[in-house]
Amino acid sequence: MSDADNKSIESELTELLKRCSPETIQAALQFRKNKDSSQIEKIVLGVIDRHLEPEQRKIFKNADDSFRLYDDLGLDSLTMLEIVMLVEQTLQVSIDNEELRDLRTLGDVKHYLDAKVRGVDPPARSKTYRIEEVAALMPHREPFLFLQDVTIDGDLARGDYRITGNEYFLEGHFKDQPVFPASIMIEALGQLCVFFLLQGAHDGLSRKVDPASIFFTACDGIKCRRVCKPGDVLSMTVKVERVRHPLACFSGEILVDGQKTAHAGEIKLAFDFFPLIDGSIGNTQKSDSVSESDSSKLISSSVPDEKG
Secondary structure (H helix, E strand, O other), rough: OOOOHHHHHHHHHHHHOOOHHHHHHHHHHHHHOOOOOOHHHHHHHHHHHHHHHHHHHHHOOOOOOOOEEOOOOOOOOOHHHHHHHHHHHHHOOOHHHHOOOOOOOOOHHHHHHHHHHHHOOOOOOOOOOOHHHHHOOOOOOOOOOOOOOEEEOOOHHHHHEEEEOOOOHHHHHHOOOOOOHHHHHHHHHHHHHHHHHHHHHOOOOOOOOOOHHOOOEEEEEEOOOOOOOOOOEEEEEEEEEEEEOOEEEEEEEEEEEEEEEEEEEEEEOOOOOOEEEEEOOOOOOOOOOOOOHHHHHHHHOOOOOOOO
C-alpha cells in the first residue's frame, strides 16, 4: 500500500471516528491496513463507548462477553442502529437487519463481526424476540401478558418478566403487602409455552398454529419455593417434552436472582393449526394423524374455560 493510500485511509478514519478515542482510531487503521481481525474488539468497544452517556460508560467499563447491550446497558434501538452503521463503515462490512436483531450480548457482536470479516458464516445462535414482537404474536394482552422478551434455542424457550408493582391484582394480594401470586407464575410459564408453539420451532408442528386454538389442559408437579414481590425478575425456562397434534407437553422452571422459585413438571396445552385452503374456501387438506374434526372435539371436550 502506497504512502498516498495510507494517508487517504488515515484521513478517512480520523474523520469518521472523530468522536472516538485515539486508541479506537489506531485500531481501525491497523485493521484497514493489515486486515488484522484482532483489532475488531477494540474497534467495537470504542464505537459503543462513543455513543454512551457518562453513567452508561461507568457500567460499560467492566463489560465482558456476556454483557447485554439492551438489558444491562439500556441501549435503545436507534442508538444501536447508529453504532451498527459506524461499525459497518469502519470495517467495510454489511450487517443484515435480521441477523442484527439476534445480537444480544457483546460477545455476540464480536463473534459475528469476526466471522463477517473472515468471510465465513456467522455462528448459529438462538432467536431472541423483544417485547414488541412478543406482544404482536401472543393472543394475550395487557394487563394479562407476563412476557417481556423471549429467546428460543432448540427445544428450550427462555423469557423474563419484571414485577412492576402496578399489576392490578396486587391491590388485593395482599393489602399493604404485594405478593405476586404463585398461580400467575405458572400462567407466565404457560404463556412462554404458547409463544413456543406460535413460533413453530419444533418438528412436531407441521404448519402454523392458530393462537385462538391454544388452551391449558393440565398442569402437574407444581412446586413454589419463594415469595416474589415488586422489583423481582422472573427468569423463566420451558422445555418441550413432546408435541403431537393436538397436544403439546412442556416442563418449566422459574428462577429469581438465581434462586429456584417455581417448577412445573408438566404443562399440557391443546392446540390446532390454521386450516389449509386449496382452491376454494372450505376445501381443507388434512395431513395430520389426528383429523381436524377429531382434534376440535378433543380440544372442546378436554379444555377448561380459561385460556393459557
